[in-house]
Amino acid sequence: MYDLFFNRNIPDKIDNTMRAMFRTCPRKYMFFRAGVRTKIRPMYFTWGEVWHEFLREWYTLEDELAPQNRGICTEQYYAAIEVALERTKILWHKHDIIQDDKNNLVTLEETARRYCAEYPSEPWHVIKGAVEGGFVWPLKKYPGFIQDYYYGGALDLYIDWPQYGQLVLENKSVGEWITQGVIERWDYSNQVWGYSWFLHQLTGEAFGVLVNIASKLTAKAGKTPKFSRVVVTKTPYALEEFEQGLVSDILYLQHLYETKVFPRSSDAMECTGGMGRASCQYKRICRTSIPLERIDISQFPDYIITDEPWAPWERQRELEKKEEGEKS
Ligand code: SF4
Secondary structure: OHHHHHOOOOOOEEEHHHHHHHHHOHHHHHHHHOOEEEOOOOHHHHHHHHHHHHHHHHHHOOHHHOHHHHOOOOHHHHHHHHHHHHHHHHHHHHOOOOOOOOOOHHHHHHHHHHHHHHOOOOOOEEEEEEEEEEEEEEOOOOOOOOOOOEEEEEEEEEEEEOOOEEEEEEEEEEOOOOOHHHHHHOOOOHHHHHHHHHHHHHHOOOOEEEEEEEEOOOOOOOOOOOEEEEEEOOOHHHHHHHHHHHHHHHHHHHHHHHHOOOOOOOOHHHHHOEOOEOOOOOHHHHOOOOOHHHOOHHHOOOEEEOOOOOOHHHHHHHHHHHHHHHHO
16 A cells, blocks of 8 residues: 555645645545545445536536526426436446435435425526536646646536626535534635636636535424525635645645655544544544555455546546537
């Protein structure tokens, strides 16, 4: 495992997932970068991925089922929900799934139907052809950098909202109640901040990010909502701060590689999980008393090693390939 990790150089493309990982737990980053994955994918991950797929279908259906043609609570509107759900379920059934009380097909379908009832129409529309876009953007060569770096990621959908202009629509699913704290969280999220930063580099003027939040929990009447939305905007100064923070974290990553020390998280909740927070997928392997350099992943039946690189910025190309494949 140790060799697998050090055979892979320090990456030149950094996204928010990697950044959050090496900042909160360099040891977790090390397992991840070595290609160690659990054999069975975490269920919350599949639920979130399929939820994204549902929304992508719902907002981009073609012909009479398309948002601009279906009307509110019409025959086409209900037909569109069923078509989007059926297409979404194909992705669900592709995975080996061990369902739990929150992450299952019933909660997914219920959430989808309630979402469509909550937002039967929108004051904005999805910009055609700009679906699930991967991106990478070069950083300036800062003092201390040992190579060129790029910041990357993948955006869900781009929308045009006449009142504001162009925004990113970022779909989020959470396994907790949507409290005020959950709504405010996205204003502090480096991931959302990074989207604003990228859009600003790209266009010099994008307005911000519409964060579209859904809870997997069944909301009780009069208590917290099942859905909420918040528009996150950043000033040019805040975007500069984002870049400075990113540079500082990259210098820290270089330091980890230089010293070859990848310490464990200092927050035990990062390992065991807690309210609204999943446990670490590496916690079984991490607890072993075998020295890191002698860990043999084949001795841990729950894990595999993958060669597939982590590259969410490639997603646009994957979609294009899929669409090309469907046409041929
Ligand atoms: S179990 Fe804890 S220390 Fe180990 S990799 Fe996961 S978060 Fe880090």
